Amino acid sequence: MSTRNLAKNQPETFAFTDEHKVRIEKIIAKYPEGYQASAVIPLLDLAQRQDGWVTKPAIDLIAETLGMPVIRVLEVATFYTMFNLNPVGKCHIQVCTSLSCWLRGSNDVVKACSDKLGIKFGETTADGAITLSEVECAGACVNAPVVAVGDEYYEDLNYETMSKLIDTIKAGNPPAPGSAVGRQGAEPEGNRTSLTTDPTQTTPMQDLAVAKQKHEEAQEAARKAKENA
Amino acid sequence: MPKLTIDGVEIEVDPGVTILQAAEQAGSEIPRFCYHDRLSIAGNCRMCLVEVEKSPKPVASCAMPVGEGMVVHTKSEKAVKARNGVMEFLLINHPLDCPICDQGGECDLQDQALAFGNDKGRYVEQKRAVKDKYMGPIVSTIMTRCIHCTRCVRFVDEIGGVAEIGATGRGEDTEITTYLEQALTSELSGNVVDLCPVGALTNKPYAFTARSWELRKTESVDVLDAVGTNIRVDSRGREVMRVLPRLNEWVNEEWLADKSRNACDGLKYQRLDQPYVRRDGKLQPAEWNEAFDAIAGKLNGVSGQKIGALVGDTVDCESTMALKDLMTALGSENTDCRQDGAAVDPKVRASYLFNTTIAGIEEADAILLIGTNPRKEAPILNARIRKRFLAGGVKIGVIGDATDLTYDYDHISGSADAVSKIADGSHPFAQILKDAERPMLVLGMAALTRADSAAILGAGYAIADSTGMVSGDWNGFNVLHTAAARVGALDVGFVPGEGGKDTRGILDGAASGDVEVVYLLGADEIDTAKLKDAFVIYQGHHGDAGAHVADVILPGAAYTEKNGTYVNTEGRAQLGQRAIFPPGDAREDWSIIRALSERLGKTLPYDSLEQVRAKLRDTSPDFTHIDDVVTAEWEKFGAAGSIEASAFTYPVANYYQTDPISRASRTMAQCTQDFVMGKTEKATGTHG
Numbered sequence: 005m006s007t008r009n010l011a012k013n014q015p016e017t018f019a020f021t022d023e024h025k026v027r028i029e030k031i032i033a034k035y036p037e038g039y040q041a042s043a044v045i046p047l048l049d050l051a052q053r054q055d056g057w058v059t060k061p062a063i064d065l066i067a068e069t070l071g072m073p074v075i076r077v078l079e080v081a082t083f084y085t086m087f088n089l090n091p092v093g094k095c096h097i098q099v100c101t102s103l104s105c106w107l108r109g110s111n112d113v114v115k116a117c118s119d120k121l122g123i124k125f126g127e128t129t130a131d132g133a134i135t136l137s138e139v140e141c142a143g144a145c146v147n148a149p150v151v152a153v154g155d156e157y158y159e160d161l162n163y164e165t166m167s168k169l170i171d172t173i174k175a176g177n178p179p180a181p182g183s184a185v186g187r188q189g190a191e192p193e194g195n196r197t198s199l200t201t202d203p204t205q206t207t208p209m210q211d212l213a214v215a216k217q218k219h220e221e222a223q224e225a226a227r228k229a230k231e232n233a
Numbered sequence: 234m235p236k237l238t239i240d241g242v243e244i245e246v247d248p249g250v251t252i253l254q255a256a257e258q259a260g261s262e263i264p265r266f267c268y269h270d271r272l273s274i275a276g277n278c279r280m281c282l283v284e285v286e287k288s289p290k291p292v293a294s295c296a297m298p299v300g301e302g303m304v305v306h307t308k309s310e311k312a313v314k315a316r317n318g319v320m321e322f323l324l325i326n327h328p329l330d331c332p333i334c335d336q337g338g339e340c341d342l343q344d345q346a347l348a349f350g351n352d353k354g355r356y357v358e359q360k361r362a363v364k365d366k367y368m369g370p371i372v373s374t375i376m377t378r379c380i381h382c383t384r385c386v387r388f389v390d391e392i393g394g395v396a397e398i399g400a401t402g403r404g405e406d407t408e409i410t411t412y413l414e415q416a417l418t419s420e421l422s423g424n425v426v427d428l429c430p431v432g433a434l435t436n437k438p439y440a441f442t443a444r445s446w447e448l449r450k451t452e453s454v455d456v457l458d459a460v461g462t463n464i465r466v467d468s469r470g471r472e473v474m475r476v477l478p479r480l481n482e483w484v485n486e487e488w489l490a491d492k493s494r495n496a497c498d499g500l501k502y503q504r505l506d507q508p509y510v511r512r513d514g515k516l517q518p519a520e521w522n523e524a525f526d527a528i529a530g531k532l533n534g535v536s537g538q539k540i541g542a543l544v545g546d547t548v549d550c551e552s553t554m555a556l557k558d559l560m561t562a563l564g565s566e567n568t569d570c571r572q573d574g575a576a577v578d579p580k581v582r583a584s585y586l587f588n589t590t591i592a593g594i595e596e597a598d599a600i601l602l603i604g605t606n607p608r609k610e611a612p613i614l615n616a617r618i619r620k621r622f623l624a625g626g627v628k629i630g631v632i633g634d635a636t637d638l639t640y641d642y643d644h645i646s647g648s649a650d651a652v653s654k655i656a657d658g659s660h661p662f663a664q665i666l667k668d669a670e671r672p673m674l675v676l677g678m679a680a681l682t683r684a685d686s687a688a689i690l691g692a693g694y695a696i697a698d699s700t701g702m703v704s705g706d707w708n709g710f711n712v713l714h715t716a717a718a719r720v721g722a723l724d725v726g727f728v729p730g731e732g733g734k735d736t737r738g739i740l741d742g743a744a745s746g747d748v749e750v751v752y753l754l755g756a757d758e759i760d761t762a763k764l765k766d767a768f769v770i771y772q773g774h775h776g777d778a779g780a781h782v783a784d785v786i787l788p789g790a791a792y793t794e795k796n797g798t799y800v801n802t803e804g805r806a807q808l809g810q811r812a813i814f815p816p817g818d819a820r821e822d823w824s825i826i827r828a829l830s831e832r833l834g835k836t837l838p839y840d841s842l843e844q845v846r847a848k849l850r851d852t853s854p855d856f857t858h859i860d861d862v863v864t865a866e867w868e869k870f871g872a873a874g875s876i877e878a879s880a881f882t883y884p885v886a887n888y889y890q891t892d893p894i895s896r897a898s899r900t901m902a903q904c905t906q907d908f909v910m911g912k913t914e915k916a917t918g919t920h921g
């Protein structure tokens with residue numbers, strides 16, 4: 005990561021779509037009077053969904069909408085790397101290269117991307133279709149290595165599966181998100197290694213009434229022992 | 234009240250104070266960078282770590298409230314080791330460029346690195362470098378040095394009232410910047426330089442001109458507005474290098490307005506350093522004797538009624554006193570210190586003072602501003618109103634232009650006649666004032682320099698009277714002056730005597746020939762075109778408007794070059810001290826008048842400054858209480874009359890240039906260009 009600044013070339017204007025305007029009203033209404041600034045992240049997200057990236061006029065508009073200093077909006081927009089401050093392609097591939105993913109072979113995934121797309125991190129393909137980015141921990145370490153494509157996560161990738169994924173994206177029919185090796189959720193590869201038995205069958209059920217009585221008796225005994233002493 | 238032990242000292246403190254504050258009371262100073270007692274707590278520099286018994290980790294003392302029975306060690310091995318670690322981290326990315334850094338010698342980081350730093354760094358990797366940011370003509374930035382304490386961010390947000398600085402990015406890539414590198418628009422922006430604990434934000438006009446240890450420090454008083462900000466003048470040789478604020482809780486806390494801080498380069502340009510006499514229509518250099526001869530020759534045979542004298546906005550009380558005595562000796566009652574014709578009542582002291590006092594603003598619960606833009610006329614005082622606003626529970630109303638004052642207010646009306654509506658109670662804000670426990674109103678010069686100003690002053694009195702602004706020790710009637718010399722001159726009584734002419738009378742008289750000789754003591758803010766036919770004696774320090782029409786120029790001393798008494802808008806008499814000597818043949822003003830009086834055969838009865846001050850004390854007891862406010866008696870003042878329904882004309886159109894000193898200042902000229910004429914974008918690489 006390096007210093008994040010607004011892009012040099014900025015559009016002149018920005019306006020939320022009518023659909024987004026309705027959503028903005030609902031978002032702002034969630035927060036108590038006087039705390040509208042809390043809506044800054046959802047609004048930046050909406051702006052990004054609309055244009056693909058956060059533009060300067062969008063930042064100005066959000067500051068005006070929420071009645072907050074424009075520098076505060078810029079602070080938020082530059083703090084979160086999820087906000088793109090530069091134009092991105094239609095499809096934004098974000099490869100995690102943090103520790104867990106790297107240990108599980110994210111280098112191969114990166115290589116697959118650059119081989120297939122012919123671009124490096126931070127670049128967009130010549131046709132403007134795909135942008136490749138390096139991100140810090142995507143928060144799905146159990147299924148590393150992980151790649152985010154737009155809002156979807158593709159997990160358990162390697163050189164081959166990543167290459168295939170790019171092919172399908174290029175063809176316009178990406179597969180369903182999730183693990184490339186067919187894992188469910190965050191369960192371990194292969195078989196479960198813990199919680200393999202049915203807890204209702206093997207663990208003896210405890211009679212709470214009995215337990216309580218035992219506890220009280222023990223306490224009574226302790227109290228008496230103390231008195232005698 | 235919680236009791237705790239700090240470094241073995243048992244102390245009882247108010248609940249809610251932090252360990253750092255308690256430690257200060259117990260006499261243990263804790264190092265800090267981000268903590269500042271006038272700003273909100275950030276707790277991000279970690280330099281104030283202390284050891285608290287039973288706490289598993291060192292505690293940031295600036296952000297930790299005290300608890301009952303806490304045992305705190307601020308100098309234990311654990312605490313010192315923690316700070317050593319913090320210091321090592323801070324120095325990782327801090328360039329060790331102290332020899333070329335303007336902060337060198339007065340740098341918190343430098344001082345604390347001496348105490349807590351290692352002699353060698355263990356960090357061998359590349360340091361980060363940060364691009365410098367443009368923040369306007371007053372603040373210079375070297376952002377690589379920044380340690381992200383965010384004091385500047387909090388200052389402009391909380392005290393400046395313009396949230397323009399922010400920290401963008403995060404982690405190692407955090408950068409302090411203004412939005413798109415626009416200039417800071419606060420009138421208090423220079424204070425971020427004082428707040429910056431390192432050399433990241435430095436004084437731009439002062440850059441690379443001096444080292445702190447080679448400066449002579451003189452404690453003085455600012456005269457570029459009527460607040461009477463306490464300043465420290467740093468000089469080297471015969472040059473004022475910079476001006477810094479001095480702590481005074483009653484006046485300026487520890488802030489200084491940009492003009493007062495950065496107009497000091499104006500003391501070097503356009504100076505009158507020798508007497509001039511107009512010969513053959515041209516001002517020509519002369520000796521003191523020749524100048525005095527010219528005056529004596531002209532005054533010979535002129536009756537006192539044909540002589541007028543005006544006192545300017547930055548003149549000290551001693552000179553005013555001397556000139557008043559000289560005019561009395563010459564038989565003239567035509568004396569006035571109100572260049573703008575302000576309609577205050579010189580007989581009733583309460584009618585021209587900021588009676589509430591600046592610190593008193595913090596107790597007000599309803600404030601009515603009439604014809605004043607305190608942000609431009611007295612930024613320090615405006616910061617106090619903002620402080621009161623932030624504390625909550627105050628209603629502020631404004632009659633006048635709706636400008637950004639850095640706090641919210643009810644805009645009652647843009648027209649002056651709303652004052653009478655409040656006075657007769659027909660406007661709802663009158664009820665707010667009535668319901669308030671400690672209401673106050675502020676009359677600005679825009680309200681008091683109109684044709685109907687006597688009526689506005691009367692309405693001000695009526696409002697104060699009818700809403701219970703004056704009761705017990707509370708007096709909510711206030712006049713906000715724009716001239717530092719005004720209250721002092723009014724106290725001296727430099728106003729028209731029996732049958733004497735006021736400013737307008739003198740100027741009109743000069744135009745019509747009724748007044749033949751006009752003595753201008755630093756008076757430049759007048760219509761000098763009317764003085765063409767009169768014989769004008771100009772005594773002052775800058776070749777400004779008054780000097781241009783002068784027939785004789787007597788070079789005086791600026792406020793940094795003389796010992797003088799100044800009375801601020803509250804009526805607080807304060808002493809300014811000489812930091813440097815006046816240039817060339819220029820002299821301290823009272824002594825010029827004294828010398829002239831001798832030449833005119835009307836020798837004034839004092840030979841030393843102390844004797845003039847004795848005379849001042851005889852004239853008004855206010856001068857006996859230096860640094861204090863003498864409460865003024867509340868008496869009836871003002872006149873009845875109708876107030877015209879028209880907008881106010883504000884006296885300070887351009888905050889950065891209001892007097893001869895700031896008009897001669899290059900820094901202020903740059904500020905004017907950037908802020909008033911509207912260029913706030915970053916300069917290009919080839920600029921300058």
